[in-house]
Amino acid sequence: MEDKCHIDMLGLMILCSLLTGSSGGTDIHVFSSDGGNVTLPCDNAPTGCISSMWIYRREQSSETVVLFKNGMKENGIERGERLSLVSDCSLNIYKATTEDRGHYTCRQLEDHRFDTSVYLHVxxxxxxxxxxxxxxxxxxxxxxxxxxxxxxxxxxxxxxxxxxxxxxxxxxxxxxxxxxxxxxxxxxxxxxxxxxxxxxxxxxxxxxxxxxxxxxxxxxxxxxxVTYLAPAAETTQVNLVAVAVPVVALLTLIALIALWLICKKRARADNEAISTLTPVTPPADDVHGKKEDVAYAEVIISRKKFTERHNVQSNNEVTYATITGAGPRDEGL
Missing domain, CATH: 2.60.40.10 (Immunoglobulins)
Known part of the structure; x- marks a missing residue:
């Protein structure tokens, strides 16, 4: 079993040598999490990336896709909105996915000996x-x-x-x-x-x-x-509480407004009761010509559709009061 494993490993090494060639350069392996941002390095790049280009090769494909050339992004490339260059010509991939894995090459157009070979794994x-x-x-x-x-x-x-x-x-x-x-x-x-x-x-x-x-x-x-879903009963209870709280608050507000209106109406009714004090002409002298030392006053209390008259007589010994109520028929008097 061990001999078979060694033979398989040796065959794999030979196959990889044939597929990758013998450029003599060093391969760089870069690892990224799914959904993370990752930057692929570019060695010996000229200032401004004026003679650099980024090439991408898909898995199990001999075709390559040019991503950037002379510091400019190629038009119409797939996932182009997530690709950008940084100042040293490194390639930045925003929110990398498993589809972004592959072989990337930062190639120097003037001298291919300075190519940077990068393998991205997600x-x-x-x-x-x-x-x-x-x-x-x-x-x-x-x-x-x-x-x-x-x-x-x-x-x-x-x-x-x-x-x-x-x-x-x-x-x-x-x-x-x-x-x-x-x-x-x-x-x-x-x-x-x-x-x-x-x-x-x-x-x-x-x-x-x-x-x-x-x-x-x-x-x-x-x-x-790990996240557990809340039980159905608990979810229902939470929803009921969420609905009941604003309803109770609204009913309380309505009750307070109604109480305020009632109090305001009662205060207005009390203000409509007006008491006035008017002088009353004293009666004539009696038949014997004797004048009584008596003070007279008439108190009139007015309310809606009702008038009360109070005649008050006072002397040194006795105070007399006469209250006359005017019904609906007396309102015109």
Whole structure:
């Protein structure tokens, strides 16, 4: 079995040598997370990129696409809105996707000996479960895959450079020694999976798939946060509370306005009651010619559709009061 593996590896090395040629240059491997921004270097570029061009080769294709030439972006290129050059002629890719993986070359038009060959690899994480299936006590699997240019670049990064895929928690601790997690990997397919049974406390827990080299330096990583859907009953209760609060506030406001209007109406009615005091002509002398030392006063209280007259007589000994109520028929008097 080991002999067969060595023969396969030797055949792979020969195949890669034939495919890539022997330019004598150094290949640069760049790693990016799915959705992240990445910059591809360009060595020995002239000022202003006036004699530089960026070329892109798709996987399993001999055709190349010119992205930039003489510092200018080519018209009509695919994903052109996400590509740009920086001051040193490096190529910037905004929100890289797995479709951006491939072989990029920064070529110096005056001397091809200074070409920079860059292989872009993109790391992507996906769950095997749908959102509705992600809940406590259920089995959960995350698959992490590194999308590479071709089989030759896969051999280079996993064997020649010692790159490996690992699963870690938020604190960066490797999850493989933890018996709760089952970690399986397939370097020949650039895949590593994490399988576990979810617990209640795993809600909003973050796990990361990352690429490290022989010095444990992290090349890139992708985060995945476990999120549980709220139960239907809890969701309904939250919705009811959200509706009830503004309704209660509105009813309280209406009640306060109604109370204010009632108080205002009562105050207006009280202001309409006007009391006046008018002098009354004293009666004539009695038949004996005797004058009484009596003071007279008439009090008139006016209200809507009702008038009261109060005749008050006073002497030193007795005070007399006569109250006459005017009904609806007396209003004209």
């Amino acid at each position: 790391l992507h994480v996906s769950p095997s479960s749908t959102q509705t299936e992600i809940r406590p006590n259920s089995s959960f699997t995350l698959s992490c895959q590194l999308y590479v240019y071709n089989v030759c670049s896969r051999y280079d990064i996993f064997n020649a450079e010692g790159v490996q895929l690992v699963w870690v928690n938020k604190a960066g601790v490797n999850l493989k020694p933890d018996p709760r997690f089952q970690i399986s990997s397939s370097p020949q397919h650039c895949i590593i999976t994490l399988t576990t049974t979810l617990l209640n406390e795993d809600n909003n827990t973050e796990w990361r798939c990352q690429i490290t080299d022989t010095t444990d330096q992290v090349k890139t990583s992708v985060r995945y946060t």
